[in-house]
Amino acid sequence: MIELSVLDEIIYYILRPEFFVPVIFPGLITSMILLLITIWAERKIAAKVQLRFGPLLISPRIGGLLQLIADLLKFVFSEIIVPARAFKALYILGPALLLSTSLLPLVVIPISTSIHYSLYVIGNNGAYVPIYVNFSLIAALALSMLTPIMVIMTAWATNNRFAVVGALREGFLMITYDVLLIMSAFSMAIIYGGVDLFGFVNFQSSHYLGILMNPISAFVFLVAMLLGSSRYPFEIVEADTEIVIGPYTEYSGLLFILTMGGSYIKTFVYSILFSVIFLGGWLPFSGGIGALFTVFKAIIILLFSVFLRSVYGRYRIDQALRGAWKLMFLLAIISMVLSFIWRWFLVA
Amino acid sequence: MRGCLLTERNRVNEEELKEVEIIVEPGQGQAELNIGPQHPGSGHMRLVAKIRGDIVEELVLDPGYVHRSVEKLCENRHYMHLIPLVERPTIIDSIHMNMGYIMAVEKIMNLEVPERALYLRSFAAEVNRISSHLYGLGILGIFIGHSTMFMWGFADREPFVEILQNLTGARITNSYVVPGGVRRDLSQSVKEFAIKAVSYLRKKIKDYENIFLNNPNVRARLENVGVISREKAIELGLVGPNLRASGVPYDVRKIEPYAAYQKLDFEIPVYKEGDAFARTLVRMEEVQQSMNMIMQIIKEIPEGEILNQRILKQIPPQRIKKWYEEQKRIVFPGYFASMRPPKGDAISRVEASRGELVYYVVSDGSSIPYRVRMITPSYMLIKPFMEIAKGHRIADIPAIYGSLDYFPPEADR
Numbered sequence: 001m002i003e004l005s006v007l008d009e010i011i012y013y014i015l016r017p018e019f020f021v022p023v024i025f026p027g028l029i030t031s032m033i034l035l036l037i038t039i040w041a042e043r044k045i046a047a048k049v050q051l052r053f054g055p056l057l058i059s060p061r062i063g064g065l066l067q068l069i070a071d072l073l074k075f076v077f078s079e080i081i082v083p084a085r086a087f088k089a090l091y092i093l094g095p096a097l098l099l100s101t102s103l104l105p106l107v108v109i110p111i112s113t114s115i116h117y118s119l120y121v122i123g124n125n126g127a128y129v130p131i132y133v134n135f136s137l138i139a140a141l142a143l144s145m146l147t148p149i150m151v152i153m154t155a156w157a158t159n160n161r162f163a164v165v166g167a168l169r170e171g172f173l174m175i176t177y178d179v180l181l182i183m184s185a186f187s188m189a190i191i192y193g194g195v196d197l198f199g200f201v202n203f204q205s206s207h208y209l210g211i212l213m214n215p216i217s218a219f220v221f222l223v224a225m226l227l228g229s230s231r232y233p234f235e236i237v238e239a240d241t242e243i244v245i246g247p248y249t250e251y252s253g254l255l256f257i258l259t260m261g262g263s264y265i266k267t268f269v270y271s272i273l274f275s276v277i278f279l280g281g282w283l284p285f286s287g288g289i290g291a292l293f294t295v296f297k298a299i300i301i302l303l304f305s306v307f308l309r310s311v312y313g314r315y316r317i318d319q320a321l322r323g324a325w326k327l328m329f330l331l332a333i334i335s336m337v338l339s340f341i342w343r344w345f346l347v348a
Numbered sequence: 349m350r351g352c353l354l355t356e357r358n359r360v361n362e363e364e365l366k367e368v369e370i371i372v373e374p375g376q377g378q379a380e381l382n383i384g385p386q387h388p389g390s391g392h393m394r395l396v397a398k399i400r401g402d403i404v405e406e407l408v409l410d411p412g413y414v415h416r417s418v419e420k421l422c423e424n425r426h427y428m429h430l431i432p433l434v435e436r437p438t439i440i441d442s443i444h445m446n447m448g449y450i451m452a453v454e455k456i457m458n459l460e461v462p463e464r465a466l467y468l469r470s471f472a473a474e475v476n477r478i479s480s481h482l483y484g485l486g487i488l489g490i491f492i493g494h495s496t497m498f499m500w501g502f503a504d505r506e507p508f509v510e511i512l513q514n515l516t517g518a519r520i521t522n523s524y525v526v527p528g529g530v531r532r533d534l535s536q537s538v539k540e541f542a543i544k545a546v547s548y549l550r551k552k553i554k555d556y557e558n559i560f561l562n563n564p565n566v567r568a569r570l571e572n573v574g575v576i577s578r579e580k581a582i583e584l585g586l587v588g589p590n591l592r593a594s595g596v597p598y599d600v601r602k603i604e605p606y607a608a609y610q611k612l613d614f615e616i617p618v619y620k621e622g623d624a625f626a627r628t629l630v631r632m633e634e635v636q637q638s639m640n641m642i643m644q645i646i647k648e649i650p651e652g653e654i655l656n657q658r659i660l661k662q663i664p665p666q667r668i669k670k671w672y673e674e675q676k677r678i679v680f681p682g683y684f685a686s687m688r689p690p691k692g693d694a695i696s697r698v699e700a701s702r703g704e705l706v707y708y709v710v711s712d713g714s715s716i717p718y719r720v721r722m723i724t725p726s727y728m729l730i731k732p733f734m735e736i737a738k739g740h741r742i743a744d745i746p747a748i749y750g751s752l753d754y755f756p757p758e759a760d761r
Contacts, residue, residue, distance in 0.1 A: 311559065
């Protein structure tokens with residue numbers, strides 16, 4: 001009989017996915033650190049392309065990494081101005097709701113198989129996921145679609161004209177990228193024959209990676225992801241030279257950080273979803289290393305999506321919508337057909 | 349659904365504050381969007397866009413935010429003291445701003461300019477044109493969200509600003525052109541630096557084509573946006589690259605050659621389309637033409653004085669010995685400040701980076717001009733901008749703005 005120490009017990013409870021995933025990894029704390037590193041990396045990559053150094057004044061030895069901490073501190077201590085004509089409750093609640101809802105899909109996305117610690121096997125139904133549901137693909141997409149509502153609500157509460165224009169753009173785009181995300185994700189579900197993400201990764205380990213089976217679907221998902229999280233070339237909602245910063249025009253200080261973080265975290269969550277659906281998630285590892293590997297793949301996708309800033313400008317809203325409905329929608333249908341062929345091929 | 353403007357109701361009571369205002373004007377569906385003057389995409393100007401949905405129904409420009417009353421100041425300064433003042437409205441295009449004024453003064457004084465000085469004027473002007481066009485293209489890039497074009501434009505402008513610094517001693521406010529000639533001579537090191545800068549930019553132009561001009565995103569944003577037809581362009585009085593992008597081959601350098609342009613081989617790029625993309629291409633090709641001209645000037649520049657003999661004789665011999673013979677620099681003594689041109693008036697035209705720049709100088713025989721009138725090219729863009737923005741989307745306002753290369757301080761003076 002092996003004795004379990006109190007420390008093991010505590011670690012067990014910390015490592016429970018119900019707490020660990022949303023709060024520590026890859027949830028709030030990790031994604032906040034990642035947010036800083038991503039913005040730093042975005043600035044550094046763009047600087048490399050654009051013949052500059054990027055942030056370098058603070059901590060030049062590590063390439064100005066602490067610049068973002070300094071910026072964060074500056075924002076934290078700056079005054080939060082609430083406009084007299086804003087709807088105060090929603091104005092203050094909005095950014096927090098935006099950030100928390102953009103993290104929300106993590107509770108149903110499995111990031112690894114269950115983790116072995118000491119004598120414990122930590123996980124739900126063999127997956128390292130806070131809530132195991134066998135329709136986790138639908139649940140994750142549905143939860144990710146809460147954020148546009150928060151954006152529109154926030155914009156309305158600030159009572160600014162640029163914010164309202166930005167919110168309208170978000171509303172138009174929301175309808176578009178939701179359809180594309182669902183169609184590309186479902187075309188993968190057709191190959192697998194189910195909507196369970198955990199099962200889908202296991203399916204990929206015994207067959208091929210999702211991106212190899214259906215690259216069209218992966219492309220559509222990536223474009224829809226860029227549309228949905230307002231990254232270049234679809235940085236339409238926050239277009240600074242047109243509508244200042246769209247729905248978040250009136251925000252300052254800490255609330256501004258929350259709104260800005262919300263959009264980056266949304267990209268990160270979509271990247272995790274992309275890595276699980278198309279890149280095999282934790283494969284070829286499992287357990288704790290698997291969870292790290294899922295997030296590692298997601299970070300690559302995240303860095304790719306922020307890198308596009310240095311290649312593209314931004315499309316106009318009507319061009320983005322036209323492209324999405326005329327080209328991307330068609331590609332999504334083709335990817336579905338491709339998936340049916342795969343399904344037929346696999347079953348036969 | 350109250351639609352009144354915020355300014356009309358400065359005092360609001362608590363009751364009213366509880367209601368959130370919706371921006372739609374009652375019964376019209378038209379809203380007013382106040383872009384600027386403190387806005388990332390407005391420059392130093394206020395744009396009032398009347399929008400219906402995403403469509404701009406009317407765009408009203410409100411220039412004057414950076415008005416510095418240069419014309420009025422000109423009536424209170426000596427002729428020589430005006431040289432640094434007239435270049436202030438467009439500091440990124442200061443050689444042209446200077447040259448136009450000096451050419452008008454020279455006409456009044458009936459001064460001949462030596463051949464070498466004419467070549468040097470053209471040299472400085474073309475270097476300045478390149479740096480100004482790269483600046484404008486960079487601004488256009490960031491207006492449509494293309495940050496790489498912005499950074500490249502500003503970075504590649506640097507060697508040309510450096511040439512001007514080596515030549516004139518200042519990066520942007522050069523005050524290089526003086527009555528009767530130029531202030532400094534072209535040295536061998538400046539020549540070598542200029543050759544290096546030109547060969548660098550010639551290589552770099554290909555990168556510009558790859559990432560900006562042939563970028564599908566940029567083409568989608570600029571093609572068929574802000575189209576000005578040939579007739580409309582003439583009617584609206586467009587000037588410079590914007591006019592040439594609408595299919596009118598009009599360039600003061602060809603039509604009324606000044607400086608050394610008569611002896612230089614260059615073409616003026618003309619496009620028929622008249623859209624924002626054509627305007628961008630015209631600028632890009634003008635940069636290449638300017639580079640050719642710089643190389644030609646370096647090759648063909650004649651030897652000789654850089655200042656008119658009449659002026660040169662009035663400088664004390666010690667100064668000539670110390671500055672001109674040793675360092676090839678003109679340093680005027682203080683009494684030149686009270687230079688008195690004869691009575692009369694003169695008009696001068698130069699092709700500045702943004703188009704035709706007209707100076708009208710009236711002299712009453714004193715050391716202070718009676719009137720200096722400057723018609724700047726950006727000022728000619730206000731009406732066209734208002735006209736062509738109609739019917740476009742909000743997102744097109746910065747694209748049109750950037751493609752016109754409007755420079756607010758130049759228009760406001």
